[in-house]
Amino acid sequence: MDDLNADVIVAGAGPAGLMLAGELRLSGLSVIVLDQLTKPMQQSRALGFSARTIEEFGQRGLLEEFGELDTIPGGHFGGLPIDYRIIEGGNFGVRGVPQSRTEAILHTWAVGLGAEIRRGHQVVGMTESADGVEVEAEGPDGSELLRASYLVGCDGARSTVRRLAGIDFPGTNATIEMKMADVTGVPLRIRPTGEVGEAGMVVVLPLGPQATRVVVFERGAGVRPTQEPPTFQEVAESFQRVTGEDITGATPLWTSYFTDASRHAAEYRKGRVFLAGDAAHIHLPIGAQGISAAVGDVVNLGWKLAAVVKGQAPDSLLDTYHAERHPVGAMIVANTLVQRSLYLGGPEMQPLRAIFADLVKIEEVQRHLVGLVTGLDITYGAAPGDHPLLGRRLPDQELITGDEKTTTYALLHPGRPVLLDLHDSAELRAAAAGWADRVDLVTATRADAGAPAASLLVRPDGYVAWVSTDGAPDGLEDALTTWFGVPQPAA
Numbered sequence: 001m002d003d004l005n006a007d008v009i010v011a012g013a014g015p016a017g018l019m020l021a022g023e024l025r026l027s028g029l030s031v032i033v034l035d036q037l038t039k040p041m042q043q044s045r046a047l048g049f050s051a052r053t054i055e056e057f058g059q060r061g062l063l064e065e066f067g068e069l070d071t072i073p074g075g076h077f078g079g080l081p082i083d084y085r086i087i088e089g090g091n092f093g094v095r096g097v098p099q100s101r102t103e104a105i106l107h108t109w110a111v112g113l114g115a116e117i118r119r120g121h122q123v124v125g126m127t128e129s130a131d132g133v134e135v136e137a138e139g140p141d142g143s144e145l146l147r148a149s150y151l152v153g154c155d156g157a158r159s160t161v162r163r164l165a166g167i168d169f170p171g172t173n174a175t176i177e178m179k180m181a182d183v184t185g186v187p188l189r190i191r192p193t194g195e196v197g198e199a200g201m202v203v204v205l206p207l208g209p210q211a212t213r214v215v216v217f218e219r220g221a222g223v224r225p226t227q228e229p230p231t232f233q234e235v236a237e238s239f240q241r242v243t244g245e246d247i248t249g250a251t252p253l254w255t256s257y258f259t260d261a262s263r264h265a266a267e268y269r270k271g272r273v274f275l276a277g278d279a280a281h282i283h284l285p286i287g288a289q290g291i292s293a294a295v296g297d298v299v300n301l302g303w304k305l306a307a308v309v310k311g312q313a314p315d316s317l318l319d320t321y322h323a324e325r326h327p328v329g330a331m332i333v334a335n336t337l338v339q340r341s342l343y344l345g346g347p348e349m350q351p352l353r354a355i356f357a358d359l360v361k362i363e364e365v366q367r368h369l370v371g372l373v374t375g376l377d378i379t380y381g382a383a384p385g386d387h388p389l390l391g392r393r394l395p396d397q398e399l400i401t402g403d404e405k406t407t408t409y410a411l412l413h414p415g416r417p418v419l420l421d422l423h424d425s426a427e428l429r430a431a432a433a434g435w436a437d438r439v440d441l442v443t444a445t446r447a448d449a450g451a452p453a454a455s456l457l458v459r460p461d462g463y464v465a466w467v468s469t470d471g472a473p474d475g476l477e478d479a480l481t482t483w484f485g486v487p488q489p490a491a
Contacts, residue, residue, distance in 0.1 A: 003147060004030075004132065004147050004149065005032060005146045005147050005148060006029075006030040006031055006032040006116070006146070006148045007024070007029040007030045007031065007148060007149050007150070008020075008024055008030075008031045008032075008148055008149065008150045008151070008152060008305060008309075009032050009033075009034065009133070009135050009146055009148040009150075009151050009152070010031060010032070010033045010034070010152045010154055011033075011034050011035075011123045011135075011151070011152070011153050011154060011155040011159075011160065011161045012033070012034075012035060012153065012154035012156060012277070013033050013034075013035035013037070013040070013103070013107070013117055013119070014099075014154060014156065014277065014278075014294070015099065015102055015103060015106060015291050015294050015295060016154035016276045016277030016278075016279075016295065016297060016298050017033050017035070017152075017154035017155075017277075017298075018033070018103060018106035018107050018109075018115075018117075019106055019294075019295050019298045019299065020152060020154060020276065020298035020301065020302050021033050021110040021113075021115035021117070022060070022106065022109050022110040022115065023298060023299060023301075023302025023303065023306075023415060024115070024302050024305065024306060025110060025113035025114050026060075026113060026302075026414060026416075027302065027303060027306030027307075027310075027415060027416075028306070028310075029305070029306050029309055029310075030114075030116075031115050031116065032115075032116045032118060032146065032148070033115060033116065033117045033118065034118050034121040034122070034123055034135075034137050034146075035117070035118070035119050035120075035121065036120070036122040036155075037119060037120070038119050039119060040100065040103055040104065041099075041100055041103070042100055043100065043182070043254045043256070044098035044099035044100045044101075045099065045180070045256055045258065045285070046098070046099040046102075046285070046288070046290065046291045047095070047097065047098055047099070047205060047207075048072075048093045048094040048095055048096065048097050048288050049093060049094050049288050049291050049292050049295070050093045050094075050287065050288045050289065050291075050292035050373070050374050050375055051089055051090055051091050051093065051374040051375070051376055052292060052296065052374055052375030052376050052378070052393070053094075053288075053291065053292040053295050053296070053375070054069070054071070054091075054094060055089065055393065055396070055409070055462065056295055056296065056299050056461075056462065057295075058396060058409045059299075059409050059412040059413070059462050060109075060412070060413060060415065061410070061413040062105060062106075062109060065105045065108075065109075066094075066097060066101075066102075066105065069094050069097070070094065070095045070096060071091040071092070071093065071094055071095065072084070072092035072093055072095050072192070074092060074193075075091075075092025075093075075287065075373070076092075076193050076343075077335075077339060077342075077356075077360065077369045077373065078338060078339035078341070078342025078343045078353075078356065079194065079196060079339075079342055079343040079353075080342065080353075080356055080357055080360045081193075082360060082369060082370060083366075084370050086363065086366050086367055086370055087367050087370050087371055087374075087376060087377075088376075088395065089374075089376055089395065090370050090371075090374055090376060091374070092193075092287065092288075092373075093287065093288040093292075093374075094288070095192070096205075096207070098207075099291065102291070118137075120139055121137045121138070121139040121144075122137060122138045122139075122160070123135055123136070123137055123160050123161060124136050124137065124138050124143075124160070125164065126151060126164040126165065126273070128271050128272050131149075132148060132149050133147070133148055133149070133150060133151040133272045133273065134146070134147050135147075135148065135151055149272065149309055150272050150273070150274065150305055150309075151272060151273050151274070152274045152275070152276060152298075152301070152305075153165070153273065153274065153275045153276070154275075154276050154277050154279060154294070154298070155279055156277070156278045156279060157261075157263075157278045157279070157282045159275065159278075159279035161275065161279060162265060162275055162279050162280075164273075165271075165273040165275075166270070167265050167267050167270055167273075167275065168265070168266040168267075169263045169264070169265055169266070170263065170264065170266060171261070171262045171263030171264055171282075171333070172260075172261065172263070172337075173261055174223045174259030174260055174261040175223065175259075175260055176217060176222075176223065176259060176260050176340070176344060177217075177221065177223045177224060177257055177258075177259050178215055178216065178217045178257060178258055178259070179215070179216050179218075179230045179234060179235045179238055179255070179256075179257050180213060180214065180215045180216075180235070180255065180256050180257060180258075181213070181232055181235040181236075181250075181252050181253075181254065181255045181256075182207060182211055182212070182252070182253040182254045182255075183211065183212055183213075183214060183247065183250035183251060183253060184210050184211050184212070184251045184253065185250045185251045186247050186249055186250040188212050188214065188245075188247070189204060190204050190205065190206055190212075191203055191204040192204075194343070196343065196344075197242060197243070198219075199218065199219055199241055199242045200216065200217045200218040200219045200221075200238075200241075200242040200344075201216070201217045201242070201343065201344060202214065202215065202216045202217075202239060202243055211253060214235065214239055214247065216235060216238045216239045216242055216243075217242075217344055218238045218241060218242055219344075219346065221238065223259060224257075229255045229256050229257055230255055230257055231255065232250075232252035232255055233248075235252075235255055236248045236250070258284070258285055259284075260283075260284040260336075260337070260340050261282060262282065262283045262284070262333050262336065262337055263281070263282050263333075264281050264326075264329055264330055264333050265279070265280045265281065265329075267322060268280055268297075268321055268322040268325055268326055268329075269318060269319065269321055269322045274301060274305075274318075274321065276294060276297035276298050276301060277293070277294030277297055277298070278290065278294065280297065280325075280329055281293060281329040281332060281333060283332060283333045283336040283337070284336045284337070284339070284340050285336075286336050286339050286340075286343075286373075287339075287373040287374075289332050289335075289336065289373065289375075292375055293329060293332055293375075296325070296328065296375060297325050297329075299460075299461045299462075300321060300324055300325050300461050301321045302415070302460075303415060303417075303459070303460035304317050304320065304321055305318070307438070307484065307485060312437075312438050312484065312485045313483075313484060313485035314485065317483070317485075320381070323381070324380045324381065328378055331372065335372055335373065342356060376393065377392075378392075378393065379391045379392055380463050387454065387467040387469070389454065389456065389464045389467055390465075390466075391463065391464065391465075392463065392464060393462050393463055393464075394456065394458050394462050394463070394464055395408070396408055396409045397446060397447070397448075398446070398447035398448070399411075399420075399442075399444040399445065399446060399447060400446075400447055401442060401443070405447065406444070408420070408458070409462075411440070411442055411458075412458070412460065412462055414440070415460050416438070416439070416440050416460055417438065417439045417440065417457070417458060417459055417460055417483070417484060418439070418440045418441075418442055418456075418457075418458045419432050419435075419439050419440070419441045419442070419455075419456075419457050419458075419476075420442050420444065420455060420456045420457075420458060421441065421442065421443040421444070421455050421471075422443075422444060422445060422446065422453040422455045422456075422471075423453060423455050423468070423470070423471025424443055424471075425455065425468075425471035425472075425473070427471070427472065427473055428455060428468065428471055428472070428473045428476065429441060429443075430473075431473035431477055432473075432476060432477075432480060434480075434487020434488050434489075435484055435487050436488070437488055438485075439457075439480065439484060452469070453469075454467050454468065454469050455467070455468045455469075455471055456468075457479050457480065459483060465482070465483050466479035466480075
């Protein structure tokens with residue numbers, strides 16, 4: 001398409017849209033982010049992110065921007081307690097980081113890399129052609145037509161992009177509602193993972209030295225027939241009916257709500273249009289899985305869009321976005337529905353809770369559930385082989401390159417694929433020479449010298465696409481071609 005305004009237009013400046021903007025800029029693509037809000041949201045329903053998102057932010061050098069992070073070692077699955085440290089890197093997520101702070105950090109990062117954020121702009125129309133997408137946006141100065149190679153909808157549960165693209169959003173309507181309020185002025189007992197009683201369930205979380213968040217589910221109350229937030233009086237009355245505690249003397253700062261409405265987009269890609277984050281999947285917020293799924297979506301998508309736009313990979317690479325992330329979204333929707341039934345169901349769910357309580361005593365079951373909720377067990381397609389790292393995330397490890405120390409995550413800060421040669425193999429380096437323009441080749445040794453060496457091809461999203469335990473390049477060229485296109489001709 002001639003006269004592009006940007007390589008990619010992103011609708012929505014939440015965590016998904018901002019993270020994607022940064023990912024695209026790392027790869028050198030131009031990006032415009034459109035958001036209908038004139039300024040960032042100051043209130044936050046999400047108050048943290050999961051173990052896998054901690055790793056993804058670490059892969060881009062963003063963790064230090066958050067300062068010291070307080071992770072929760074123990075959590076639950078549907079109200080059944082589990083120590084999330086049972087798997088390497090496991091925790092129930094970061095505590096006390098409002099989504100507004102996460103968005104501010106991602107905004108600074110993306111803009112610093114050259115992303116253009118246009119606030120007060122609402123996508124109202126979209127036309128796709130063979131070579132691009134034309135987006136109509138309403139802004140402060142009226143209607144504007146913008147052209148790009150691709151459009152990504154990160155515009156939330158009521159996604160305009162999803163509707164304009166004609167992508168189905170099947171699922172179930174809300175059956176329960178959870179009211180919330182941020183309050184000051186009353187002392188409250190903290191209940192970070194929830195407390196269930198006959199009348200319902202409450203969560204009480206600290207929001208700093210002065211403020212507290214209360215979340216209340218009242219059994220049998222149903223769902224209010226409105227999308228307006230509840231009044232503080234409604235929250236306080238529900239809280240008292242469930243707990244017997246009176247919080248009417250508190251000063252409310254903000255009220256909101258969420259439900260168990262659960263929907264999943266039938267397609268994450270339709271032609272030149274993609275969906276990510278809440279535009280692709282909505283569910284009951286349990287275990288910080290919402291913001292984490294959003295970040296996981298765009299970290300998977302960004303480098304693939306860049307490779308295709310730059311002509312380094314075929315269009316078919318973009319199909320792997322749906323193939324890899326759609327099953328992840330489906331599993332999140334499924335596990336949150338299961339947890340809703342276990343945690344918030346009535347007496348009729350007691351037989352299921354009893355059986356689950358027995359199952360959770362089994363260590364392998366604990367490992368499976370923790371891997372599910374944290375995202376640490378996500379597996380993507382890789383070259384054939386039986387090495388345990390193939391298709392899985394690469395943990396952060398210390399390395400020595402020459403006379404310097406580094407880490408596997410530091411190597412991923414530029415958002416480029418890495419061929420990590422831990423065998424000092426000339427044969428391996430020769431096999432990868434044709435991809436030197438797009439794959440960083442790093443020869444190193446592990447700082448823990450006693451550990452077995454494995455040379456790895458690591459995708460920009462931190463997943464391992466190829467492994468060699470002896471430094472031989474068997475299968476390397478196939479893996480490089482699969483993920484990063486055909487090699488450059490020899491000079």
